[in-house]
Amino acid sequence: MKSRLHFMGIGGQGISAVAQMAQAAGDSVTGCDQRESATVHALRKAGIAIQIGHSAEHLNDVDTLVISPAVPALDPQNPELLAARERGLPIVTWQEILGDLMLDKCVLSISGVHGKGTTTAMLSLMLVDAGLDPTCEIGAVVPRFGANYRLGKSSYFVNEADEFNHNFWHYHPRLVIVTSIEFEHPEFFADYEAFLAAFEHFIRGMDMQGIGRYPRQSL
Structure with a gap:
């Protein structure tokens, strides 16, 4: 049964x-934003x-509220x-929805x-040019796709995997490329050790037949 999602x-x-992507998969999708934008017009x-x-009226006839991880804070x-909490609706991040789509x-x-x-854009274009017809999710618009x-x-399925809020823990890839490791998001990670531990958990959650490529002296 397909879901009715409000983003x-x-x-x-x-x-x-x-x-x-959720709409293309057959889910009913609605959304809201603070302001008009080129992205809103395209959607x-x-x-x-x-x-x-x-x-709260936006949640009428909705099964699930989809949010960005920083919203609750x-x-x-x-x-x-x-309203979602009062009605007992599931509240999930878009990264969780992406994990389900994968x-x-x-x-x-x-x-x-x-x-x-x-790197995500480059790998996506390489697979397209190789005739492998991938699905891709990138954190910015790729000119050749005319979309993100x-x-x-x-x-x-190629995706950009972000470490903030342990977002990438929702993905279980066959291949991981870690471009670089440097302490970031101190508002979320207590220290560098916690930051590295998040990446280690992500790597350990890979498809068991997967492989990884990492920068030297990282993990």
Whole structure:
């Protein structure tokens, strides 16, 4: 049974790509954002109903509220967040939805502190040019795709895997490329050891037949 998903803050780069992927997978998708933007216009053109601003009414006829990881801390009194809790609706991050969309795929994840967006785009284009027809999720618009995602028909799935909030723990790739390791997100990670531990957990969660490529002297 397909879900009825409402994406709060749908105009963001990663969440907008996942919203369109979920729609293509057959889910019913709506969204809202704080302001109009080129991304919002593109999503509407793709057939996604989007409201400007936040309201509990946006959750009518919705099964699940999809958010960005920082929302509960930055906007704990958001009316949609409060309404979802009152109604007992599942509240999930878009990274969790992406992880579900990746199930049964050959996932190739790009992580690291610097260069992961560029590397994700490069690997995506390489697979396209090789005729492998991958699905791709990138943290920025790729000019050749005209979007921050690409829907393919093969089993290959390329994504940009972010460490903040342990977001990449929702992915179980066959291949991991870690571009670099440098302490980041001190607002979330207590120290460098906790930061490294997050990457180690991610690597250990790979598909058991997977392989990894890391920078020297990192893990």
